[in-house]
Amino acid sequence: MSHISVGFSLNMFRAVFEKVRDTLQIPILPKPYSYQGGSGMSTVTITLKGKARLENGTVDFIAPDRLRISELDIVFDELKLTIKLDIDEIAFGDECIIQNPINEKCIVNVPKKSIFEANPDVVIKFNLVPLVPRVELSFDLILDEKKTDGVPSHWAITGQPDLPDIEIDFADSLGDLIQEKLTQAIKDIIPGNSSFERVLVQKIRSFGEFVRNLLDVGDDIQEWAQRTLLNEIGLGNIIIGAVLDYYQDKLNATLFKIPNPYPVINVGKLKQCNGLEISLPPVYVEIDTIQAKVTDDYLFVNIEFSDIITKTLKGVGT
Template sequence: MAHFTLAVSERTFRRSFDLLKRNLTFAQADQVSFGIFVAGYDVQAHLEGGTIDLRNDNTISVREVDIRWDRLRFILSINIPEICVGGGCINMPWPIPDICLPRVCVFSGNPDVSLSPDLAAFVAQEVSFTGSVVARYFDTSIPLPSPDLCAPIRIEPLPDHNQWHIHIDPETIDVDLFDFPDIVGNLIEDALSDAIRAIIPGGFVRDIILAIIGGIADFIRFLLDIPDEIEEWLSDLFNVSFGLLDFIGTLVLDFFSSCNPIYAIDDPYELLPAEGGLIPVRIPLRNLSVRVNDVEMVAEVDIGA
């Protein structure tokens, strides 16, 4: 039988979770080459809202926590194959000089077109998970792993003394898919169309180039290998190609289960501080265990040498 039992009400547990959750912020950037174009992202976000419930089966349920995008920049660079028209000469009999046509080339840059719109205003996502609470012992004599994956998301510095840490341990995590609305597809298509039109000179050269590439909208879809709508292609990039959903899920898991305890208890625990020339009274804590029911979290611990 445990020597000491501590209970934390569901209301207090919710407040503790809310304080911890508010500190989960992250930033990430990456790019992927698809041959003729490079696509990437530069994002920053934090968590807001949501609910947490303690349940009788010794689990917790965290629902509908909002992912608030402070920055959701989509980066796209396209290296369009160069197209040249004109050039060459018509040989004329002497003494008539040869007739040479001017040569005009377009899409000679690298990249030819670049854009980086911030799409944060158009995306709303939530993350939910179920899990449990677990107790882990932090022993200062054990070296930290190298590299320390918790370092970028650890809220408080690690203590210089031993502690018991109580963690929320997510087991199943659900992150909403990126689902960009039609307006985002239209904005990107318009921006690309304007950029390509600006490259093509006017007059008969424009007519020749447009005859070669067809309509600009179809040309964009050909370059980016887009079978359907641009917003669907964009959603697929964020959901699959970029691996951003996996990153968010792993981040939430590590933040709560490994890097940031919801409660920390010193070992040994100080009952009375040093006072009047007397040394402090501390007791060692052993075999800490935690569980939840629908009204509270219960921690039980032995007191031992």
């Protein structure tokens, strides 16, 4: 039994990685996430839409059988957050807010009014790109040997994704920005007469508390925003899935492939001294196994050939 070994340098893999990396676009498609706000007083719908690309990143060989891609930056070209609130209607009015202390007659009366009658009542949109300053992805590819069926069949070295890890940083101002925008959007719904605002504040205590109740969060809107984006909308999983799916589609998860049986001699002709030609039919040798291993600088593929020749030489024109 004979064998050959083929080596691929780490620098070669890094060059291939950069070409694959630079062609990837990550779409973040809008998939609305909805839930009931505090005490059922609102329906909250959150949608995220955008697109991202990859920058930087390093590739290393980790003996005996891993390729590690680390510190891969996710750069957002677009990331738009939309929050919609469908708030239960609030009716108030025919209420005296300023009364004469002497005769108890009403000085300022608020006429009857209903607010939050639309659906949705509040829609805010803003750009999240400056509020997500860092997204970094790392993952391993575990080398595996696989034989595929077909004519011809193939032996392949594949890389199976493992240990994906993503780190997403959010600006500390994210929660405050959401609260400010929602508060202003609610105030914009209130009729221009300031008396309505005073009556509404009596009912809801404060706009800040009202917004938090609508979202069904405690005092920390920042924590709610991060949890919603990461766990409910799944921003990290969207990115990981897109990168790994792209790797699967682009490379078919295959790092090295060789046909089996392997053509040792292709079809051709050999001219003899007497001028006659010999036709050389193809000769194939079966591959028993292949094995991959890595060092710090190289990926080595060892190919073990069988002693079985599937087709032999045949002379023509003797």
